Each structure stands twice: as structure tokens, then as C-alpha cells.
Amino acid sequence: MSRIGKQPIVLPAGVTVTVGKDNVVSVKGPKGTLTETIDRDMIVEVKDGEIIVSRPTEQIRHRAMHGLYRSLLSNVVKGVTEGYTKQMELVGVGFKAANAGNTLDLALGYSHNIIFEIPKELSVATITEKGKNPIITLQGSDKQLIGQVCAKLRSLRKPEPYKGKGVKFAGEVLRRKAGKAAGK
Secondary structure (H helix, E strand, O other), X not given: OOOOOOOOEEOOOXXXXXXXXXXXXXXXXXXXXXXXXXXXXXXXXXXXXXXXXXXXXXXXXXXXXXXXXXHHHHHHHHHHHOOEEEEEEEEOOOOEEEEEOOEEEEEOOOOOOEEEEOOOOOEEEEEOOOOOOOEEEEEEOOHHHHHHHHHHHHHHOOOOOOOOOEEEEOOOOOOOOOOOOOOO
């Protein structure tokens, strides 16, 4: 039995769950509504304020999906109640970030600024303090969407291993390489 898959998901107050046809689970909470499509073989039940995910057989495919779909549903429930926040840090001389609504204006050392459009489901804020690296904060209820947008932002200028310049997650520890040896 899957250790993660067999744990029930406790529903906080104010959260309603409906399981539609084709195993489309819709979760509604204070921060919005999210839907997750579950594999047709998985069994999703809502009982006594809990979501229970079970599998029909002990096939390898069913065992592999059991914990996955339980985790995805847990992320959806947490998203509509608490939400998710990710912070990105711009490390480099002259790197800047500014936002107007959901449009990010990034100066990442290229010959031109990069204008990046954030999806309307997320909110973005930028913090620029003197002597510190600019920080971009993304908030929203969809964990997958936040992760996807963060990955796209990071791909604009990945952190390099010598000086650590680039776009990285706040608190991320980078593996650094030694530079050229000086002298003979």
C-alpha cells in the first residue's frame, strides 16, 4: 500500500469538493476554484470531510498513480485555502525588476529589457532595496502554474557557477566552481 496514497486529505472549513464525470475533481475554497483531472482508474471519494483516493488493483501502473494523485489533490486543497508563494532573486550588477500590474520588466544584462507577461491567475510583486538583490514574489492558488512561471523566469538567465549571476530561487544554494588559478 502506498504510504502517501493511503492517507486521507482532511478538508478545512469552507472547502467544498465535487467529483464529476470522467473523474474531474473540482475544489472550491476562499482563494478560488481549482480543478484536477484524475486518471479514470483511480477511485476518488468524499466522506466525512475527507478525500480518500484508492486504487482498483495492485498493478504497477495503479500503484505508481496512487500517491501521485493523492498529492496533486492535496496541493489543490492547500492552494484554495492558503495559497502558494515563491520568491525569485536577481543576482548580478545592474539586474533590475519592475512590475506594472501583471507585466514584469526585467533588466538581466542583455542589450534590451525583457517584458514578461504573468498569467492573470497569479499576482506579482517586486522589491528593490539599495544594497540588496531585487526580489520577485509570485503568489497564487495553483502550485503547478507558479512552478511553471518560476521555471520560465529562471530560464531567461540561469545562474552561472562562477559568480552565481542570474535568476535563482530565494534561499537556493548554488554549486560554485573555482576560477582560474592565479600565477604560475
